[in-house]
Amino acid sequence: MTAVAVVGAGLMGANHARVLRRLPEAELTLVVDPDGPRGRALAESVGARYCAEPAAVAGLAEAAVLAVPSERHAEIGVPLLEAGVDLLVEKPIATTVEDADALIEAAREHHRVLMTGHVERFNPAVLQLDGLVHDPLHVELTRMGPFSPRVTADVVLDLMIHDLELALALAGSDVERVEGMGRRERTDSLDLATALLRFRNGVTASVTASRIGQTKIRRIELTQRTNFVVLDLVRQDLTIHRVDHNEFLAEGGVRYRQSGLVEIPFLEHRGEPLALELEHFLDCVMHRRSPRVTGLQGRRALEVALAVRRSAGSPYR
Ligand SMILES: NC(=O)c1ccc[n+]([C@@H]2O[C@H](COP(=O)([O-])OP(=O)(O)OC[C@H]3O[C@@H](n4cnc5c(N)ncnc54)[C@H](O)[C@@H]3O)[C@@H](O)[C@H]2O)c1
Structure with a gap:
């Protein structure tokens, strides 16, 4: 079982949390969002801990789903990869090629799984x-x-x-x-x-x-x-x-x-595509495999x- 955090408790983060909670391969340990009421409400509904800061992820999870606004994917995702966390980044991987490259480079350097959430x-x-x-x-x-x-x-x-x-x-x-x-x-x-x-x-x-x-x-x-x-x-x-x-x-x-x-x-x-996507991500984390949609493929798109x-x-x- 993999300990997973959801970073970003908005529309997509809530969807991921709902699905992760039912997957036997995952233990949803943490929900992160600077919006306290929103983050706490989601954490409570899925039985996870709540924290306002992504820095808490590394101590409580091996993998994370990043569902924050796309312009912030690199700023929040790179430190997580550097801290040893495997990452499923929602699509688009970023809003600039430079940000996408920063994520890809951090994953390569720290031997982390980096998957882009192209759920289709x-x-x-x-x-x-x-x-x-x-x-x-x-x-x-x-x-x-x-x-x-x-x-x-x-x-x-x-x-x-x-x-x-x-x-x-x-x-x-x-x-x-x-x-x-x-x-x-x-x-x-x-x-x-x-x-x-x-x-x-x-x-x-x-x-x-x-x-x-x-x-x-x-x-x-x-x-x-x-x-x-x-x-x-x-x-x-x-x-x-x-x-x-x-x-x-x-x-x-x-x-x-x-x-x-x-x-x-x-x-x-x-089952639903999001559950299949998350199962695949967890399988890649567990078996150190390259995902069906890598960071590089997210960058090409x-x-x-x-x-x-x-x-x-x-x-x-
Ligand atoms: N796969 C899909 O079909 C699909 C659909 C919708 C959105 N998305 C993607 O999901 C991502 C999130 O979109 P959304 O619609 O859920 O947005 P949203 O605005 O509903 O939620 C974003 C959340 O991120 C939080 N946030 C901001 N800074 C943060 C930080 N530093 N740490 C933790 N949380 C932080 C915000 O407070 C907010 O709750 C985007 O990349 C978007 O493109 C994908």
Whole structure:
């Protein structure tokens, strides 16, 4: 069993604490937050100790989940890594490449596990893709949801970064070219953004994220040479399409006919993605393994997100 602290008792910290509390591999020992009432309330609800200062973590936990505002990830995370604590840092790993590098370097120097919390990689539909990506050509990723007044970052760092990280993993290559466009609608930063990416191996991607949608959509459409794979990340399902034969018929009026194969694999729904992410992190801590989403992978996603934002003309440069 690993002693774990949750640093940051806001929305995500509370989610992590709720899940950690039920995992047999974890003992949630500490909740840290300078906001006393908030931190104490969460600590009490999960039976952990409370402290206002992250410095308390090293004495009470071997590993920590860092769920503080993203601009503060390096400032709070680096001393924890230096003190010998393994870290799961919420996404985005940081808001600057320099901060991401500081975290990666501290983890390397102190032989710590550093994982980036790209939770969508633990969506059962995405996990199923592991054995299905053979010859990708193009991927379209869409993430839309209704507006929430509690947003702080722009839609690229807040939402699109999930899909940029997935696109990098699916393409299996670095990004060579990025073009972004977007608009502000409800806030002073990008509320809707769309990006075209080209990877070094020739794979292309089209990524759209919006927080001014009228419904929740999280979808991946993967075109491969031999099939077309569609994932619905909300419903956690996956469908594989293969065309067998298609033709236009002229007799009796023009029509199109297609025959093909549709495969819907049975997905083992093994619980919520956040629980799978935390189980994986604890397994990496226990067995000193490299995580599914390393600090470096978090940094690569951040770099692409910053490039999309620059190209889209956001004021945050
Ligand atoms: N994986 C996801 O889908 C997802 C969703 C939402 C947020 N996030 C990420 O989670 C992180 C936190 O976001 P949130 O929405 O929970 O924010 P939040 O504002 O709800 O909570 C942040 C908390 O951190 C606390 N904090 C500030 N400084 C601290 C310090 N020095 N030590 C300890 N706590 C401190 C604040 O008091 C606050 O309670 C961000 O990096 C965000 O991008 C990820």
